[in-house]
Amino acid sequence: MNVRARPFIPAALAVLIGCTAFTSVQADEVQVAVAANFTAPIQAIASDFEKDTGHKLIAAYGATGQFYTQIKNGAPFEVFLAADDTTPERLEKEGDTVPGSRFTYAIGTxxxxxxxxxxxxxxxxxxxxxxxxxxxxxxxxxxxxxxxxxxxxxxxxxxxxxxxxxxxxxxxxxxxxxxxxxxxxxxxxxxxxxxxxxxxxxxxxxxVPEAMHDPIRQDAVILKKGENNPAAKALADYLKGPKATAIIKSYGYHL
The missing domain is CATH 3.40.190.10 (Periplasmic binding protein-like II)
Structure with missing residues (x-):
């Protein structure tokens, strides 16, 4: 019987390899579709998010309606930060989101x-x-x-x-x-x-006084493509946390 010999790895090096592997598993990228009005806040949030979690946020900016069409056509977005609440709700009803992941991250002015x-x-x-x-x-x-x-x-x-x-x-x-x-x-x-x-x-x-138009409730949702990506869940959680909400408020949004 042939037995393949295992190479000797010094203990210190083994620990280093283990840590490196753990870090690579934990750090992921998340593809995010971001409503154009939220460009500056998400750029500010991204820096803290990456430092605090190790995950990398890759954002695309545009109109909510256009993102809906792109998502339905298979765009690789994993999280959607919309400029309304109706579009994420529609995607939710159509089975394109992770159930229970939708929440209001800002109310626009x-x-x-x-x-x-x-x-x-x-x-x-x-x-x-x-x-x-x-x-x-x-x-x-x-x-x-x-x-x-x-x-x-x-x-x-x-x-x-x-x-x-x-x-x-x-x-x-x-x-x-x-x-x-x-x-x-x-x-x-x-x-x-x-x-x-x-x-x-x-x-x-x-x-403009809020009473002059329908509320601009901006909802976020994890899309199906992000269901198994830890970075997508981490971003959704981070947007609800104190650092992100402070930045959001600083740009004139309500929560």
């Missing part, structure tokens, strides 16, 4: 913003004056912040009055860019895009 200092006086006066050439909003069919913007316009009886002035971005990032580059004098954006250290960091804005 809509703002009317101009890159020009003093153009907006903190109220809806500049919007109602209708003296602008272009008004930027995100695509209301794909982006919940765009839908909220149309609800505000309807509430102020401006829908027909400004319809020829609207420039529509594919998502809230593009809506912001139209204003920041001067292609639109003002536009509806996510407060998180212009908010830093407890105040509007650039230009001028009107923070």
């Amino acid at each position: 809509l703002a009317l913003w101009s890159a020009k200092e003093g153009y907006i006086d903190g109220t809806d006066k500049a919007l109602l004056a209708n003296q602008y050439t272009h008004l930027s909003i995100a695509n209301p069919k794909a982006a919940p912040y765009g839908l909220a913007a149309t609800q505000v316009l309807a509430k102020l009886d401006l829908t027909d009055k400004v319809k020829n002035k609207i420039v529509e971005g594919q998502n809230i990032t593009q809506a912001y860019q139209f204003v920041s580059t001067g292609n639109a004098e003002l536009g509806f954006v996510a407060l998180s895009q212009i908010y830093k250290n407890g105040k509007v960091s650039d230009g001028s804005a009107w923070i």
